[in-house]
Amino acid sequence: MTDDGGADGGDAGDAETVVRRDRFAGGPARGFMSSLAADERIFAADLAVDRAHTVMLAEQGIVGDDEAAEILSGLDAVEEAGHGALPDGEDVHEAIESAVVDRVGSVGGKMHTARSRNDEVAACIRYRYRADLLDAAEATLALREALLETAAEHADTVMPGFTHRQYAQPTTVGHFLSSYAGAIERDTARLLAAFDRTNVSPLGGAAFAGTTFDIDRERTAELLGFDGVVENATDAASARDFLVEGTAALANLTATLSGLSTDLIEHAKDGYFDPSDDYASTSSIMPQKVNPDTLELARAVAGDVSGGLTGLLTTLKGLPRAYNRDLQRATPHAWDAVDVAAEATEVVAGAVATGDWDADACAADAGAGFSTATGVADALAAAGVPFRTAHELVAEAAAASPADADPETLAANLDAAAGDVLGESLHGYVSREDLATALDPAGSVASRGSRGGPAPDAVADSLARMSGTYDDHETAVEARRDALAAAETDLTDAVERYA
Incomplete structure (x- = not known):
């Protein structure tokens, strides 16, 4: 605004300043x-x-x-x-x-x-967030249970395995699902670790420099169920790294959920997996459609949580020590992330537990695209042919074979390629019986019995180990819940002594 000068101009400027101040007084x-x-x-x-x-x-x-x-x-x-x-x-x-x-x-x-809102706020956030992390960890246990049980049920169900979404090697439904059980197992471990670093008390740090009063920080930590205290008073008021750790663990979890959801969506399209009606919908115009909508939504949650993590880190970046009001905008990112991640995990668990696998459809495609080729190359390598030479031989046979070639055609083309590459018949290295086993998807799977492989016995061993870790994690979640409940009882008893 331009001031023209003089008494009148000055009076006008003063009046406008008052109006402006009135407009914003107690305002936004x-x-x-x-x-x-x-x-x-x-x-x-x-x-x-x-x-x-x-x-x-x-x-x-x-x-x-x-x-x-x-x-x-x-x-x-x-x-x-x-x-x-x-x-x-x-x-x-x-x-x-x-x-x-x-x-x-x-x-x-x-x-x-003897306290500030700074340490009070930090204590309240940790108090609530630790419970949210346990809820999320419990949701991962439900998903792991669904994956492990369904994997055990389908340890013998042969299906195609993919890389780059191309037919690659035969595997089993049990082996496929247990791969995700292993990934979610690590997500549970991350959430429990995040809980443990969240569950320490900042109370008593005051504004950032402690207090002159003779307080007992360990006592308030005990009454609130914290495992200890954040030692430094400035760190106690400032730290929000526990929110970053928890949200990062949730971002990793939802990335895993996104991959699982995509695989199940693709397998539903291929006719291998049939989600239950509770986790699917029909088209408003196409009556034949069954859409895996819940899995699509669960897949999208990864974007929400990774966005929350980015927002949280961006808010915290470059803040000076002690309390800054920016922190008020940081915490909602963590709340939103833990809520949506836990919900999505429960939904995916339900989809896995209630869906059906079509064993016939899986088996029909298990050998598609000459996906047993690696097994043939392995058989040649076991007979003394350098693996790269075996790879060249099998690749030549694959190039000469149509995508839907039957085992007899593949065997003939392999023998012809052996003549070109090795100068003699394939059967000088691999018997007809062993070749038939290598070309059969079920035989190919059965031959892969190394630890972590898809052979039914190997899958059973892996599931046994993962079930043991599941029990350990379930016990760990229960122990933490019990400790929090016991502290709540102790606090109630302590309060009642003054009632």
Whole structure:
């Protein structure tokens, strides 16, 4: 705005400044800064953190027992009223404190002694996120159970295997599914590791420089079910690397889900896999269609979670130490990622558990495109032919054979190629019986009994090992849940001593 000068111009400028200030006074900044609505997710977490902190303050003699009782009764009333009854505020933490003061008077303000919203927020996020990570880990267990059970059922079901979406080598449905069970097993392990690094308490770090009060950080950690404390007070208030680790684990999980979903979608198109009606839909115009819609949606979730990870990392990049308000925008990326990843995992587990495999359709295509060729080359190599020479021989036979060539045609073309490459009959190296076995998809699969291979016995051994790890991980999830439940009981008992 241009000021023309003089008294009139000055008066006009002052008036316009007042109008401008009135327009923005108490305006968009308040709503923009508030996270109160989104903080409903950590409402229960904040109440738990407030109770543990209040109990510790009383035990340390920082507040009186009667004062602690009043504060704790105020928190009970706030909990009973619910998140929706909180007064307006910048966040749930401020709103809960205000609500407690409204109920019990100024003594409620003592609840915030020896802490900051910085360590309080960090503690609430960790308290809730650790439970979300356990939910996600439990979802991976459900998927692994479906994969392992279906793989065991179809350990003998021969099917085509693919590389570059081209017929490659025969395998089995059991071997295919157990490959994903192994991948999801690692995803479970990552989530449990992320839980363990999340489950440490920042409470007591205060704003970033600790506190002058004689607090007991280990006690609040114990009451809240944390395994220990974040040692450095600045690190305690600042750190959000646990959100990165958890979201990265979820991004890896959803990438695995995306691959599994794509394979099942392709196998449904090929007629090998038939998803149940609960996990498919029909076309609005084409009545013959059965669309694997849930798997397509599960596949898309990988984009949501990887986008959340990128958003989280971008928000955290370059932040100076201690608390910055940017962190308020970081946490929702982690919430969204864990919610959608856990849901997608459960959906894919249901699709695997309830779908049907057509053994005849799988077997019919198991040898398509001369996919038993590698087995023939291996047989020649076992007879002393250098593998690269054997590879050349079989490649020549493949080039001379139509895509739908029968075993007799393939055998004849292999023998002709042996004459060209080796100067003698193929059967000087491989008997007719062994060649017939190598050309048969089931025989090819049965010959691949090395550890991790598709032979039924090898698959059974792999499934036994993976079932053992499944049991270990199931026990680990249950142990962590039990520890959190025990801490909740201990906190309730501690609160009741002041009631």
